[in-house]
Amino acid sequence: MKMLITGGAGFIGSNFIVCMRKWHPDHTLVCLDKLTYAGNLATLKPVMDEPGFKFIKADIADREAVYGVFEAEKPDVVVNFAAESHVDRSIENPSVFLETNVMGTQALLDACRKYGIQRYHQVSTDEVYGDLPLDRPELFFTEQTPLHTSSPYSASKASADLLCNAYHRTYGLPITISRCSNNYGPYQFPEKLIPLMIANALADKPLPVYGEGLNVRDWLYVEDHCAAIDLILQQGKIGQVYNIGGHNEMKNIDIVKMILSILGKPESLITYVTDRKGHDMRYAIDPTLIHSELGWLPVTKFEDGIRTTVQWYLDNRPWWERIICGEYQADNERMFTN
């Protein structure tokens, strides 16, 4: 089995690659990644020289390059993690989100049609459903919840999902889609809430909490997300959307306080700043379908996962310090050339 994993030099894709090496050592893995600011070859160091792993630097929106990769590698399965993924950046500059998340997805889907594929899996997000009110705790996102996006990021991800469905219905392409809640764990880029707060707390810098910090996210340890995708690839129904989430809703401010407490840092570091434009209030996944159909359940409790994550950032300072000082992009160039 040869699997093409796009966006594998980012947070979730790299964790997925490491999991797949562990869970399916017989698979051949090809990672295609553009190495944008969010891609980091240092993250792939543990697998880079292993037989059965190959890295290709390419842009999913570059149709010629994508077709070249399909022609040369002939993948059986494609798992598309490649995306511009940060909501705040999408508010500043939406265009690149459309180029990568929409046009890039279309180029991959067209390549799958042209060269043939056993499965195309689209890694999507719960953000495509918009948000839920704080005062209706009985409401959850199901696979039937209408798409109702808020940010340019979520609009681009929803567009990609619609394209995947269209290619399934129109051309019979064997696709699956997963929509996961917020992930946390090792190798997350320090622009996202949890790693940013850990890095700032360790540097005794202010921790910027948007608005009043009352927004709720449904956190899932990254390996649990990877296990869910693996199951969908093995047993998921073609054409099906699967929501992934572990019923772990938390207010931002409570997460920030938890991180400070684990690190033994004072709450006086918390600084309330101007709210994100169009800020979604609450995300909450109903994972009944993936549980009842495929037997998936998360295994990592948040109290354990957050401690493991904080410890990982303490043990791997060079990884994120090279990002914060900007040196990692020169490292990428050097590693890629070698």
Ligand code: NAD
């Ligand atoms: P990330 O930003 O950490 O990594 C994205 C990766 O994609 C990087 O390696 C980057 O170099 C690569 N990339 C970007 N544009 C590319 C292009 N045009 N061609 C090839 N590669 C490109 O993102 P992440 O947090 O690992 O998210 C991965 C996927 O999971 C995304 O599709 C995201 O929408 C989805 N998702 C993320 C979360 C989360 O909490 N982080 C939750 C649900 C779904």
Ligand code: DAU
């Ligand atoms: O729900 C899945 C989504 O989760 C993924 O699709 C996205 O790719 C991923 O980035 C994430 O989106 P969020 O916007 O929820 O994640 P972020 O870490 O940016 O923010 C989490 C919450 O914390 C959100 O309510 C905004 C808030 N926040 C974030 C930052 C970076 C702050 O209060 N301060 C901050 O500095």
